[in-house]
């Protein structure tokens with residue numbers, strides 16, 4: 175697995191949510207696990223400058239965000255360190271997608287979140303910029319590569335749809351943004367049904383890379399989630415990676431980019447126990463992907 179990770183995409187200053195710290199927590203866990211030897215870290219990618227954010231956002235919003243104004247982001251306490259980390263999280267996803275489009279059947283991780291609720295003129299919740307829109311539209315404009323997103327965060331990812339009308343090329347760059355709903359077995363059944371649609375796209379070669387965003391906040395015990403139990407959450411990973419494996423075995427090029435997305439469990443001050451569950455869910459998902467696709 176190739177990972178686009180630098181400590182500069184991490185922020186631990188003054189954040190009420192632990193999401194800005196999550197890239198480091200996930201990487202620490204991954205690198206102490208049994209797949210560490212199969213992981214190559216790319217840490218030399220540059221931060222995004224404002225021009226890249228302009229792909230999906232109004233200049234007035236970009237300017238006010240980097241000046242410290244966050245009208246819709248109650249989950250974030252702004253700091254210069256946080257603003258700088260966002261330039262790297264967005265760049266990480268773009269470089270992961272770039273790598274996926276250059277390397278056949280690659281498995282690439284961008285350990286990032288904080289994208290899928292942002293719109294052209296504002297962020298929302300923990301999300302500040304629409305990283306998926308920026309990354310995929312930038313790559314489409316460079317190469318014509320088309321992506322499909324499987325967004326299994328517990329909350330509907332509105333940023334792609336909300337960008338249509340502001341950002342030309344969204345619909346050309348992103349063929350599909352799948353967001354399952356429901357609870358328990360019906361949620362898993364939606365994921366299973368989606369594999370039929372995904373297979374049709376792979377067979378027709380209308381998508382060039384897949385982005386798998388298995389948010390930990392679709393777990394029923396998450397502070398902000400209520401969809402599935404642990405077994406069902408992991409079953410969704412098995413369903414997705416198994417389809418990719420089968421299509422690769424049939425001779426198709428199916429590069430996969432993975433991102434983290436949501437996951438929220440509060441701990442008493444100074445403790446790292448409940449949030450460790452969020453990190454472990456992500457790590458289990460990534461290890462299932464490595465076992466099925468690289469094993």
Ligand SMILES: [Zn+2]
Pocket residue numbers: 327328329389391436437
């Ligand atoms: Zn969420």
